[in-house]
Amino acid sequence: MKRLFMIGVTLLATQVLAGEAQPVGEDPQIEQRLNVLAEDLRCLVCQNESLAGSHAELAEDLRREIRDQMKQGKDDKQVVEYLVARYGDFVLYKPPFKPLTLVLWLGPLVFLLVGGITWWTVLKRRRAQPEGMANTQARAEAARILEGKSE
Amino acid sequence: MNKRLIPLIVFLVLAVFFAIGLTKNPREVPSPFIDKPAPAFRLPEVGNPAQTFGPEEMRGQVWMLNVWAPWCVSCRQEHGVLMQLQAQGVKLVGLNWKDKDREAAALLARLGSPYLSTVDDLDGRVGIDYGVTGTPETFVIDKGGIIRFKQTGPISEEVWKEKLEPMLKELAR
Numbered sequence A: 001m002k003r004l005f006m007i008g009v010t011l012l013a014t015q016v017l018a019g020e021a022q023p024v025g026e027d028p029q030i031e032q033r034l035n036v037l038a039e040d041l042r043c044l045v046c047q048n049e050s051l052a053g054s055h056a057e058l059a060e061d062l063r064r065e066i067r068d069q070m071k072q073g074k075d076d077k078q079v080v081e082y083l084v085a086r087y088g089d090f091v092l093y094k095p096p097f098k099p100l101t102l103v104l105w106l107g108p109l110v111f112l113l114v115g116g117i118t119w120w121t122v123l124k125r126r127r128a129q130p131e132g133m134a135n136t137q138a139r140a141e142a143a144r145i146l147e148g149k150s151e
Numbered sequence B: 001m002n003k004r005l006i007p008l009i010v011f012l013v014l015a016v017f018f019a020i021g022l023t024k025n026p027r028e029v030p031s032p033f034i035d036k037p038a039p040a041f042r043l044p045e046v047g048n049p050a051q052t053f054g055p056e057e058m059r060g061q062v063w064m065l066n067v068w069a070p071w072c073v074s075c076r077q078e079h080g081v082l083m084q085l086q087a088q089g090v091k092l093v094g095l096n097w098k099d100k101d102r103e104a105a106a107l108l109a110r111l112g113s114p115y116l117s118t119v120d121d122l123d124g125r126v127g128i129d130y131g132v133t134g135t136p137e138t139f140v141i142d143k144g145g146i147i148r149f150k151q152t153g154p155i156s157e158e159v160w161k162e163k164l165e166p167m168l169k170e171l172a173r
Helices: A002-020 A028-039 A057-071 A076-087 A099-128 A133-150 B005-021 B073-087 B101-111 B125-129 B157-172
Strands: B043-045 B048-053 B063-068 B092-097 B117-121 B137-141 B147-152
Touching: A028 A057, A028 A076, A057 A076, A057 B125, B048 B117, B073 B092, B073 B157, B092 B125, B101 B117, B117 B125, B137 B157, B147 B157
Parallel strands: B063 B092, B092 B117
Antiparallel strands: B043 B048, B043 B117, B063 B137, B137 B147
């Protein structure tokens, strides 16, 4: 019962927050575009927050700036270009693929490849060992030790 | 190669990565403005809105645009250094970023102004045009109006001696 109550309270709380995020008196279509776009943009003040989620003053200013540009009829790409010109690629959560970010994009693939090759060679080497040979060797060794002890 | 060395090598590689990565300051975002023309603006002066200032007035001179705010503690910290620089003839222009004109004027009247001119950017739009993320930030601008360097955080005597002074001397030639 208590748990159910807590779940109810949590759900209620999220609903209240969601209601707050929609400012009144703005063009809902632009607000929607702004929210979607700002999810992929970094707040420069609290760097681990998106521009959509941040309450920092600068984030509010930047949202206002984006809203103004959208009202002027600029598309998402132009708005992003405007921000990158001022704050660099750092403002993007998905950095573009270019020489500087090569390691960032290809690094995981390289690690996967190295891991895969290691795994494959280890498996191959194990398979190359004659069937049962390791076992017989180990048994002989064990027998020798046991005999040695019993003596 | 000895197999026992592998963990040691992996450890060393990680240690080097962390040694570099963890000592970097994530606040120092590389500025896309280096070697680009300083964005134009025209803003009213602090305490005297009838008078305006624009960066084109500084053409032919090496100068620094100091983004500050009266509430900002680290700006207060660098204020003393800036006063010394002004006494040495360094040309500073202030940009009061998003704080009240009244507060800025009162503070400069009380502590003295290191600026040739200081202007109000009340809605922060010029700050955005310069990619400002916080105060203080200082841009070094050359004779041709090109931004050559950006200092994020206060100018200490160390920063001045090691980075800015040699650079200004070079640019003044």
